[in-house]
Amino acid sequence: MNNSRRSFDVLVVGAGPAGIAAACCAAQAGVRVGIVDNNARPGGQIWRGETQDSNVADAADWLRKLASSRAEILAPMEVFAQPEAGRLTATSSDGVCELGYKKLILCTGARERFLPFPGWTLPNVMGAGGLQAVVKSGMDIAGKKVILAGSGPLLLAVGAHLRAHGADVRTIAEQAPWSRLIRFGMALASRGRKISQALQLKKRLSRIAFRAGCWVVAAEGDGKVESVTLRTVHKTWREPCDYLACGFHLVPNTELASLLGCELRGGFVRTDEFQQSSVSGIYCAGEPTGIGGLELSIAEGQIAGFAAAGQRERAQEYFGEQKSQRRFSMALERAFMLRDELRPLASAETIVCRCEDVKFGRLREQSSWRAAKLQTRCGMGPCQGRICGPAVEFLFGWKAESARPPIFPVAVESLAATACAE
Amino acid sequence: MPKAFSVTVNGAQVDATEDMTALAAILLSGTTTLRRSVSGEQRGALCGMGVCFECRVTINGEHHCRSCQIRCAQEMDIRTDE
Numbered sequence: 324m325n326n327s328r329r330s331f332d333v334l335v336v337g338a339g340p341a342g343i344a345a346a347c348c349a350a351q352a353g354v355r356v357g358i359v360d361n362n363a364r365p366g367g368q369i370w371r372g373e374t375q376d377s378n379v380a381d382a383a384d385w386l387r388k389l390a391s392s393r394a395e396i397l398a399p400m401e402v403f404a405q406p407e408a409g410r411l412t413a414t415s416s417d418g419v420c421e422l423g424y425k426k427l428i429l430c431t432g433a434r435e436r437f438l439p440f441p442g443w444t445l446p447n448v449m450g451a452g453g454l455q456a457v458v459k460s461g462m463d464i465a466g467k468k469v470i471l472a473g474s475g476p477l478l479l480a481v482g483a484h485l486r487a488h489g490a491d492v493r494t495i496a497e498q499a500p501w502s503r504l505i506r507f508g509m510a511l512a513s514r515g516r517k518i519s520q521a522l523q524l525k526k527r528l529s530r531i532a533f534r535a536g537c538w539v540v541a542a543e544g545d546g547k548v549e550s551v552t553l554r555t556v557h558k559t560w561r562e563p564c565d566y567l568a569c570g571f572h573l574v575p576n577t578e579l580a581s582l583l584g585c586e587l588r589g590g591f592v593r594t595d596e597f598q599q600s601s602v603s604g605i606y607c608a609g610e611p612t613g614i615g616g617l618e619l620s621i622a623e624g625q626i627a628g629f630a631a632a633g634q635r636e637r638a639q640e641y642f643g644e645q646k647s648q649r650r651f652s653m654a655l656e657r658a659f660m661l662r663d664e665l666r667p668l669a670s671a672e673t674i675v676c677r678c679e680d681v682k683f684g685r686l687r688e689q690s691s692w693r694a695a696k697l698q699t700r701c702g703m704g705p706c707q708g709r710i711c712g713p714a715v716e717f718l719f720g721w722k723a724e725s726a727r728p729p730i731f732p733v734a735v736e737s738l739a740a741t742a743c744a745e
Numbered sequence: 746m747p748k749a750f751s752v753t754v755n756g757a758q759v760d761a762t763e764d765m766t767a768l769a770a771i772l773l774s775g776t777t778t779l780r781r782s783v784s785g786e787q788r789g790a791l792c793g794m795g796v797c798f799e800c801r802v803t804i805n806g807e808h809h810c811r812s813c814q815i816r817c818a819q820e821m822d823i824r825t826d827e
Binding site (some may be wrong): 359361362363368372399434435437445446447448449450452453454456459460461462463539546547578673677678679680704705706709710732 | 753761762764765766767769770771772773777778779783784786787788789790791792793794796797798799801809813814816818
């Protein structure tokens with residue numbers, strides 16, 4: 324097994340918008356920069372499949388900047404441990420790689436929050452972002468009946484994207500009530516760019532039934548999803564579909580930050596205004612510091628990149644944008660708060676932990692996340708609680724424990740190689 | 746234009762390009778069950794981004810490959826539900 328070592332002044336983990344901005348700025352400052360991602364190409368989830376020639380202007384600009392920068396792109400490569408401060412270990416197709424760093428910038432993004440309901444484990448029930456990612460990766464969705472359900476602006480973006488690819492998007496069910504969405508709309512009204520994005524989306528979504536205050540209660544089907552039961556406070560009904568795409572807003576990927584000892588607050592990585600975490604020399608930018616979307620991620624990435632490269636004055640130039648976008652982040656959080664009606668959806672027989680097939684009924688008997696892990700193996704499978712953890716937190720209020728290495732499952736030989744290298 | 750070739754999904758040929766993931770090729774083949782859960786349930790992909798491990802399949806004889814993270818390559822042999 325090939326065991327290579329690289330060293331960087333600034334190492335960025337995650338090549339979504341925040342990571343790309345961070346790497347570009349650090350490289351511009353003249354230091355040696357590496358940027359790691361577990362996908363084959365930079366862009367993250369939001370810019371998956373985009374290229375330097377993309378008609379998505381932001382994506383094309385930043386991907387071009389990254390390609391022409393001196394930052395070294397290390398992908399696909401997945402970081403799984405830190406044997407000692409200043410050194411990460413990662414797996415790639417060539418085996419284990421050691422990545423030394425002086426400063427580290429964590430831009431690990433977010434994932435969708437999934438909530439369990441009867442039928443949610445059926446094939447073709449996917450994340451909203453999940454289905455979009457598969458379509459961006461070459462799956463044909465033309466003519467397929469799709470229902471989107473859950474919460475957050477991603478539902479609309481995915482609905483528009485799937486429709487542009489020929490999907491028959493039947494319904495978008497947003498659990499947040501109209502009253503909150505209207506307040507959120509008013510908050511957007513002070514931002515020209517966000518409002519024009521919203522208007523474009525509206526045009527692309529014309530004639531699709533958008534229901535606020537509506538949520539999924541069950542998915543039905545034999546071997547795969549065939550219909551979905553939706554509910555509002557007034558009624559419950561069933562709609563046929565080929566795919567149910569659902570996601571209940573986003574949760575931050577904080578496992579690596581947590582492993583490295585960075586302090587979390589309210590589930591997010593706490594940083595100072597230069598994006599430095601509680602651990603000196605480790606910065607964090609983008610969704611792990613608070614779900615705030617593209618513009619905030621880019622602003623934070625630029626700040627972190629310049630600050631990590633020692634150019635604090637240049638970092639400060641983005642403080643205004645950072646502050647303004649954080650207000651949007653707070654508005655997002657208020658608007659898409661989960662309603663209490665989503666808690667009792669799971670029945671005793673509904674699987675909550677998909678890796679270990681742990682049912683809601685068994686979890687209900689436990690007193691804490693730790694007890695649940697020990698007694699039921701909830702969260703002990705290959706996803707390491709990334710999917711069931713946020714659901715369990717919503718259902719029972721149990722907080723996941725701190726991360727332990729390896730933060731992704733790795734082959735035994737990879738761990739052995741790490742041990743030999745020490 | 747990305748190079749076009751074919752891959753095999755459970756023995757059937759599927760047209761693919763190097764821009765496609767193995768998961769996209771599987772779904773294009775009409776296969777919806779990717780694996781069996783520990784209690785024998787049929788499962789398909791969920792997150793599409795390498796986090797949930799629901800899309801694990803056998804690729805070129807190697808078990809537990811996350812099909813959403815792996816790009817198609819010429820003569821790739823993909824087996825689901827093993």
